[in-house]
Amino acid sequence: MLNPADAEFAARLGALGLEAVPAGAAYLEEPRGRLAGVAGLLVRPRTVEEVAALLRACSAARVGVVPYGGGTGLVGGQVLTEGSAPVTLSLERMAALRAVDPVGNVAIVEAGMTLQAVQEAAAEVGRVFPLTLASQGSARIGGCLATNAGGVNVLRYGNARDLCLGLEAVLADGTILRGLKRLRKDNTGYDLRGLLVGSEGTLGVITAASLRLFPRPAAEGTAMLAVASPAAALELLALAEARMAGCVSAFELIHRQGLAFLEEVMPKVRQPFVTRREWSVLIEVGLPEGIDPQVALAGLFEAGAKRGLVCDGVIAQGAAQRAAFWRLRESLPEANRRIGSISSHDISVPLSDLPAFIDRAGPALAALGDMRVNCFGHVGDGNLHYNVFPAKGRSRAEYEHLRGPIKACVHGIVDAFGGSVSAEHGVGRIKRADLERYADPGKLAAMRAIKAALDPLGILNPGAVIG
Template sequence: MMLNPADADFLASLEAQLPAGTLRPRREGEFDDPRGRFEGRAGAVARPATVEEVATIVRACNAARVGVVPMGGGTGLVLGQVVTDGPAPLAISLERMTAIRATYAEENVIVAEAGAILADVQAAAEEASRLFPLSLAAEGSCRIGGNLATNAGGLNVLRYGNARDLCLGLEAVLPDGSIWHGLKRLRKDNTGYDLKNLMIGAEGTLGVITAAALRLFPRPVEQASAVMVVPDPQAALSLLSLARGRLGEEISAFELISGAGLDFLSQTHPDIRQPFDVAPNWCVLIDLGLTRAGDPQEALAALFEEAAEAGLVSDGVVSSSAAQREAFWTVRESIPAANKAVGAISSHDISVPLSRIPTFIPEGIARLRALAPDIRVNCFGHLGDGNLHYNAFPAQGRDRSEYDHLRADVKRVVHDLVQEFDGSVSAEHGIGRLKVEDLERYQDPAKLAAMRAIKEGLDPNGIMNPGAVLRAL
C-alpha cells in the first residue's frame, strides 16, 4: 500500500483541525538513531494534548494515507522511531500528555498518560508509598507509552516481570482514529481477545497508546546489594539457583557482569569507582529487597558464605549503606555508556534458556573469533531472566570501522547460534526496523502469517509506524 508524505498541503489541512501550536517542524537530529548510525525523517511533529486530539490526527492521516510514527522518549535502539526512507511520515509526540491521572494506593494502581517520563511515574508511586518497579538506564527520559509499546524489560524483570506484566488496562487510538477505552483497573477481565496485550509490544504498528493503568507494589522495607566474584557463568547460574532457594522472590535483580565490561568502564569512565581493585573475569550483582522486617546485608552475607563453601564465589562485597548500593548499580548501569564510547562492531539483545547460557557464551566467542581472532566480546545482562547483551568490539587500538565488512557476518553468527539454542534474537529491545529481516529469518512462519493478518485487519492502509516490525508491502 503506497503512502503519501506529510507535505505542506496535508499539514495545512490538519492544522486547521487542531488547537494552535499543536504542529511544529521537526528539529535537527530529532529522529536520529541514538547509536549514531541512521538519520530519521518526518514531515512535522504533532503534539496533541488529549486523546481526542490524537484521534483527530490519526483519523486525518488514515484518510490521507499518511504514515504515523508514535514518539516516546526516542531512546529505542532498533529504529522503531527512525524512518530512514519512503514518504516522510507525521510524528506524533506524546510530550504534552504527561499527567498522572489518578493513584489508587489501596488497589495498587496508578493511571498515567503515555507521555509521562518513567522516572516521574516511579516518583508518583513513591509519593503514595508504593513502588512502580520498571527500571531502565534511560528512565529519566523514556516515556511510559514507549515502554509499553516495546514491552520494556530492564533490571527488575526477575521479580516483577516485563512492562506487559505491569499493565492492567490501556487507552489507545486505533488506526482508523477510533478511541479504545480500555483503561480498566481489573486483575480479571476475561471478555474475549486480549487487545491490551496485543497493543503492548506492537511498537506503534497497531495504534497509539495514550494512557495506561499500571500495577504498583509494596515498597521494600530494607534493601541491599552485593557484588560476588564467580569463576564462570556456570557458577553464576548455580549461585542464582542457590539464592532463589534461600531468598525466594525477594531477589529483585541478578546481573551478570564480565571483566571485559569492567575494563571498558575503567578505560572510558575512570572516575567511576569499581568494587574490586582488579577486575574479575566474571561477577554478579545481586539486589535484595525485603518487604518485611529483616536484615538484607545479613541475608546476603549468609548467601556468600554458603556459596563460598560450595566453590561458587571467591570474593565479594555487600553494600553497607544506601550510597554503596547505589555505587554498585552505577557500575552496572554505566556499562552501556562505556560500550558506546568504545564503539561496538555489532550489538545483540538476546535471550536463551537459563541452563544453556554457560554453553552459549563461550561457543559464541569461539565462532566470532573464527571470523576475526582479535574480536572482543562484552557479555553482560539480566542473568535472572536469561537476557544477555552480547556485544562484539574491535581489538584495543582499532576502530570499529575497520570491521565494517564483518558487521553483517558478526550479527548472523550470533543470531544463528541463538536460534540453535532455542532463544530469541530480541529479548527486550523489540524489532523496530533494524530487525525486520531477523524476524523473517528466525520466526515461526505461522506466527508471522498471523501477525500480518492482524496488521492488515486493524490497519488496512498501513499507516501505523510503516516498516516497523513487519516489512511494508
C-alpha cells in the same frame, strides 16, 4: 502507496484544530546515530480525542504516522527511514498523572510521562513502579509500553507488559479503546492490552495506561559477588531464589571486559574488587520484615562459597555503597558506547543454555578475527547484551566488513538454542530482517493477518516490525 505529510496536509490538519509543524532534527535521529528519519510533520496532541482526529485524518489521506515517545529506542522504531514523509505523533504534551491509588496499587498515567516521573509519582505515595532503565529520565512510558521495555527488575516484577493493567489507545481508523481498567483480573474478551504492548506503534497509539504499583520491600540489600563461571552464576541464582522465596529483585552478570572498559574510559567509577574477576554478579534483594538483608546476603555468600560457586564478594554497607554498585552497573553501557562496538546484540536464551551459549559464541567469534567481547546483562532473565568490540588499539572501521558476519554468527547460535534475537529492545526497523529470518513462519503469518485487520492501510509506523 502512502501519501506525504506535506504543507497541504498540514493545512488540512490545521482546519481540524491540530497544529502541525515541520518535524525538527531532534525527531529524526536515534541514539546510536545509524538511522536518519524522513522529515515530515510533527503533531503534538493534548488529548486522546485529538489523537483520534489525527488518525482519522491520516487514514482518510493515507498518510503514515510514526508514534514518538522519548526517542530512546535502540532499534529505529521511532524514525521512518524511507518512503513518503510521515506525521511524527509525539505524545509529549499528554504527560499528566491522571490518578494514583496506593490502596489499589494502581497509577493511571498519560503516555508522555517520562518513566522517571512515573517512578516518582509512585514513590510519593510510598509505592514502587519497578520498571527501571538507564534511559528512564527521557524514555516516556508510552514508548516503554509500546516496546515492552525490560530492564533490571524483570526477574522479580516482569517487563512493561506485566506491569500494565490496561490501556487507552487509538487504532488506525481513529477508534478509541477505553481500557484503563484498574483490575487485577478481567477475563472479558481478548487481551488487546498485551497485543498493543510490544507492537511498537504498528497496531495502535497508546495514549494512557493503568500501571501496577508495588509496596516497597521492608528492607533491601545489594552485593557484588565474584563467581567461578556463568554456570556458577546460574547455580547461585537458583540458590538465591530458593533461599529468598522470590525476593531477588535483580541478578546481573558482569564480565571482566566491562570492568576493563570502565577503567579505560570512565576511571572515576569505583570498582569493587582489587583483583579483577572474570565473572561477577550484582544481586539485589528486597526482603520482608524480620530479616537483615546483609545477613541474608552473607548467608547466600557462605552457601555459595561452600558449593564452590562464589570466590569473592562485597556486600553493600548502607545506601551509599548500594548506589555505587548500581552506578557501576549503569555505567557499563556508557563505557561500551565510548569504546565503540562493532556490533551489539540484545539476545536471550533459555536460562539453562546460557553457559553453553557463552562457551560456543566466544570461539566462533574468535575464528572471525581479533576482537573483544563484553558479555553482560540480566542473567536472571537469560538476557545478555553480547557486544563485540575492536581489539585494543584498533578502530571500528577496520572491522566494518565483519559487522554482518559477526551478527549472523551470534544470532545463528542464539537461534540454535531456541533463543531470541531481540530480548528487550524490540524489532523496530533495525531488526526487521532478523525477524523475517528467525521467526516461526506461522507467527509471521498471524502477525500479518492481525496487522492487516487493525491497520488495513498500513499507516501506523510504516516499515517497522512487519511489512
